[in-house]
């Protein structure tokens with residue numbers, strides 16, 4: 336076992352991790368641990384753009400952006416955080432431009448901007464052009480630009496190092512951050528990274544759904560590690576379903592397609608979004624559009640022999656515009672569906688996309704234990720975190736923004752903390768939990784298989800915890816997940832080796848997904864209202880009196896080792912906007 340010592344350790348080399356690393360490396364000795372090669376992180380798959388009220392092509396300002404974010408999040412957004420997000424957006428985009436990001440340009444050479452769902456002029460009057468983009472490869476460009484700048488700054492990367500545990504040590508009755516435990520994929524060795532501050536930037540957990548836009552690697556490892564150490568998870572019931580995934584596959588077709596003028600149509604060719612959102616139409620917020628699509632399907636107006644999808648129609652747009660602005664997604668339609676989007680509409684259905692919930696933080700990225708108490712030295716940013724700027728439903732283009740704004744903030748705060756704090760002593764046998772976990776899986780003679788349990792988990796999540804939920808479906812999910820967790824105890828793997836044992840890691844990742852799915856379904860069952868991405872058919876209205884509050888879930892273990900989930904709540908921060916009825 337090797338022990339390393341750094342001031343700051345960052346877990347994850349996606350947009351949030353690398354943006355943090357650029358700041359933190361300038362101020363403290365920093366290591367970035369990543370299970371993937373940095374440029375393979377999911378940020379690289381982001382297509383449509385990054386929001387900022389630059390007002391390059393239309394009148395706009397950060398206050399309108401703040402309002403749209405709060406309304407988009409169905410008033411569960413912490414408004415102090417949303418103000419920071421919208422205000423700092425402008426510098427966040429300009430910083431990336433200075434770092435070399437090749438944004439699309441207007442004819443006079445400024446950064447071009449396009450429309451995106453829920454972004455509006457003057458509090459909902461009409462759609463506004465706020466998304467800065469690089470064709471439909473914005474995330475790819477962000478990731479490459481950040482990586483180049485990390486190399487320039489001399490950031491130290493540990494690639495293919497899986498972080499499996501976070502170490503906390505008690506000092507004078509306070510649990511402080513001591514470091515992390517990582518597994519080196521190439522050698523199978525355990526490494527301890529002692530650190531004064533740790534930033535989790537390990538991304539989302541969308542792989543507990545089957546039809547999902549998320550990469551295979553989005554298994555919520557950071558959230559699960561924190562959870563197992565008794566740290567809370569916030570608002571896990573809020574998961575976003577993006578309206579336009581490729582039918583049956585879930586591969587994403589960016590909302591930018593509708594931003595460029597694409598239209599959703601049912602089997603009669605009707606532009607159905609006009610009924611549900613008269614002003615914003617196809618550019619209403621994602622929760623609204625996804626529900627509208629399923630309403631069309633349920634009422635018999637879906638397309639195809641099984642009536643199980645609708646169409647994204649781009650045929651009225653000039654091919655030159657599609658080639659210049661949406662080259663990748665039009666190619667996806669050709670490759671995966673054999674459809675020519677110049678001439679034919681593309682079959683789509685909603686796809687699991689984004690975790691609004693995660694590790695609770697304040698606006699400096701410090702991880703919270705409850706409403707106000709921070710865990711000294713522990714930070715989180717990006718999709719793993721819940722700050723909460725997305726509330727009950729994230730607006731498109733606000734996540735690439737979130738990772739840049741709060742990645743930067745966490746990087747600065749963590750490095751500054753490390754410059755004044757002392758190292759905390761490592762707990763005794765810091766590797767013990769991880770070794771036990773690995774040995775159990777490696778030595779197990781059990782009859783259960785990872786692939787089968789994962790399939791069953793994804794099926795129950797798709798069936799019961801998707802766009803429409805009820806008490807009955809959620810109870811079914813909670814029971815099914817509990818029984819899958821029992822079966823998981825009996826799981827075994829074929830590869831018993833040490834080097835590049837992906838079999839072992841997939842088993843560990845499945846364990847993480849099971850735990851997070853249980854928190855998600857349990858939190859959803861307790862929220863007896865409909866808000867943003869959480870729609871309860873048995874409670875179809877938003878209930879501000881009882882539920883305008885964040886869920887805080889905690890893992891409890893009794894004397895016999897029995898686990899349970901305790902739910903608590905914390906108030907939403909309201910600064911400017913009192914909740915109103917949400918119309919698009």
Ligand SMILES: Cc1cc2nc3c(=O)[nH]c(=O)nc-3n(C[C@H](O)[C@H](O)[C@H](O)COP(=O)(O)OP(=O)(O)OC[C@H]3O[C@@H](n4cnc5c(N)ncnc54)[C@H](O)[C@@H]3O)c2cc1C
Nearest residue numbers: 347348349351370371378383384498538717718732734735
């Ligand atoms: C297909 C797609 C398109 C999208 N398009 C847009 C868009 O146009 N605009 C927008 O705003 N948002 C978009 N999003 C959302 C947005 O891209 C993501 O929310 C955001 O990029 C997440 O960034 P991140 O840095 O938090 O995580 P990621 O980019 O997912 O990076 C996570 C990092 O953590 C590392 N990691 C994970 N687990 C471990 C572990 N156990 N040990 C060590 N390292 C670990 C990984 O190696 C990786 O480097 C899109 C998402 C998808 C899936």
